[in-house]
Amino acid sequence: MKPVRCAIYTRKSSDEGLEQAFNSLDAQREACAAYVLSQASEGWAALPDIYDDGGLSGGTLQRPALQRLLARVDAGEVDIIVVYKVDRLTRSLFDFAKLVERLDAASVSFVSVTQSFNTTTSMGRLTLNMLLSFAQFEREVTAERIRDKIAASKAKGMWMGGNPPIGYAPDGRTLKVVEPEAAQVRAVFERYLQLGNVRQVADALARDRITTPQRINGKGKAYGGCAWSRGQIYKLLSNPIYLGLIEHKGARFKGLHPAIIDADLWEQVQARLAQNLQGHRTGGRASSPSLLAGKVVDDDGRPLIAAHATKRVASVGSTAADAAGGGRVRYRYYVTQEAHRGEVPGMRIPARELEALVIARIQEELADPFSLADKAALSVPPHDVLRLHGDKIAPSRQAIAELIEQVKIASSSIDIVCSGGAIAALLGLPAPEAPTRALLHCEARLTRSGRVVRLVNGKGTSALATPDAALVRLVTKAHRWWDELRKGELDTRTLAMREGVQASYLTRVLRLAFLAPDVIEAMLAGRHGAGATVAELTLGSGVDPAWDAQRRALIGAI
Incomplete structure (x- = not known):
């Protein structure tokens, strides 16, 4: 008889009681093992590996033991998964559908020792789906009860757990003051009033x-004992718990704990924070806002946040807004959380190039209002037909950004989702009876140009005309050296010795003096392709002497 390999999986939502010698996980495993033993005549045998997930919710599949078990399923090392109840495996109907599909692909079934059903029949699947629907409903109702309990408890001023703020220690459902830490909190508040700046x-x-x-x-686990960061100081200065209040979803309630900061000091600090925030918003950064903040996602739906880096550089094409602050250039990006934290993998997209590409794509659609209205499923009344034909619709960048609901970044394209209601308002058309959207598609991809990551369109040219200073200097040098050689007084070897470069490098650079005039104009304007880099032009396969070939290779045109 062919042996049937059975893997026992157990789970418990909370970690309460797991420290006991015989806990809920042990009880589940014992019941499952007894069931497997009762089927020994059928060739069933329990695998020795233990798959326990203690203190983990059934609302997600991202559980360590479950992932190890699924890896063995994919490897063909398991025939049956045995659980105490089906909700131990998952409490989500959507996750269950994914699990069944994955188990079917590996010819693996699962058994619940307290619930009798057969997943190989349609009736068995229906019964299981109904069972899981109730399990998911129970989980969601439980979550609602917990949220309601937390809200009601905070309304009564109770502390509902978590890491207590500096200056306090837990004391049942409230907090008690830790005086040495409280003195440090007061000192931070007073220093802020004296210095007026969190960095200082x-x-x-x-x-x-x-x-x-x-x-x-x-x-x-020990933590703390490190230098104060600006983020920590901001959080401390704006935390109403130091005034004796408990905050919940924007509402503040009188807490059961004593205050550390008196009301007068608190009000002065909050007024100063508000004043500094207002000055920050009206400063130089407001001149280059992130138009798409909160609207950009990657292909998996993960949001990209607006971030920036500031460097002291002098580059061709830097705007006045970028260079504000004395020779410092501010580079804006849209990044995934992984990239923002320095982890991999992550996505980092130049903000100016993405915004330019998206704005240009919508402006292209605005040139044909009827086509845009059709994509947004809007109706155009007869009396608006002539008006739309005659109007020149040229809204500001900010007005265009307000049309956008989402920008989805894929590997080789960008999908822009615009609000039908916002488009109707911009075109002066009747608002749609139900929410509608217009989906705009454009080809684009991330590529590396030298040390810089750029966003290029379907033709391979940059979404934003930004001249490459190093490339401009190289082309200028090529023309200067060619002018020297044309005089007939020097040969390439002598000129290379005078310039302090290798003769082979000089000859490679000289080839750039024979680029097509429109290719050079594109380079000076920053409209060249991603492949037109200093390294590619001096170390690559060389420059084709045919101007049409140069146009195709360097500016994506014929």
Whole structure:
């Protein structure tokens, strides 16, 4: 008889009681093992590996033991998965559908020892789907109850757990003051009033060797004892818990805990924070806002956040807004959380190029209002036909950005989702009775040009005309050297010795003096293709002498 390999999987939503010698996971495993043993005559045998997920919700499949089990399923090392109840495997109907598809592909079934059903029949699947629907409903109702309980408890001023703020320690359902830490909190508030700047407060604390308090979390892990960051100081200065309040979803309630900061000091600090924030918003950064902030996602639906980096450089094509602050250029990006934290994999897209590409694509559609209205499923009344034919619709960049609901970045394209209602308002058309959307598609991809990551369109040219300073200098040098050689007074070897370069390098650069005039104009204007880099032109296969070939290779045109 062919042996049937059975893997036992157990799960518990909370970690309460898991420290006991015989806990819920042990009870589930024992019941499953007894069931497998009862089927020994059918060749069933339990695998020795233990797959326990303690303290993990059934609302997600991202559980370590379950993922290890599924890896063995994919490898063909399991025939049956045995669980105590089906909701131990998952409480989500959507996740269950994915699991069944994956198990079917591996010819693996699963058994619940307390619920009798057969997943190989349509009736069995229907019964299981109904069972899982109730399990998912139970999970969602439980979550609602927990949220309601937290809201009601906070309305009564209770502390509902988590890491207590600096200056406090947990005391049942409230907080007690830790005086040494509380004194440090008051000192931070007072220093901020004196210095008026969070960065200066952080620098002053670092000079005085004042660090965050060392603490132990609920799991016994030590943390703290490091330098104060600006983010920590901002969070401390704006935390209403120091005024004796408990905050929940924007509402504030009188807390059961004592205040550390008196009302007068609190109001002064909040007024100063608001004043600095207002000045920050009206400063140089407001001249180059991230138009698509909160609207960009990657192909998997993960949001990309607006971020920036500031470097002291002098490059051709830097705008006045970028160079504000004395020779410092501000580079804006849209990045995934992984890239923002320095992890991999992650996506980092130049913001100016993405915004230019998206704005240009929508402006292209606005040139044909009827086509755009059709894509947004809008009706055009007869009396608006002539008006739309005669109007020149040229809204500002900000007005165009307000049309956008989402920008989805794929590997070789960008999908722009625009609001039908916003388009109707811009075109002066009746608002749609139901929400509609217009989907605009454009070809684009990320590529590396030298050390710079660029966003290029379907023709391979940059979405934003930004001249490459190094490339411009190289073409200028090629023409200067060719002018020297044309005089007939020097040969290439002598000129290379005078310029302090290798003769082979000089000859490779000289080839750029014979580029087509429109190719050179495109380089000077920043409209060249992604392949037109210093490295490619001097170390690559060389420049084709035919101008048409140069246009195709370097500016994507014939």
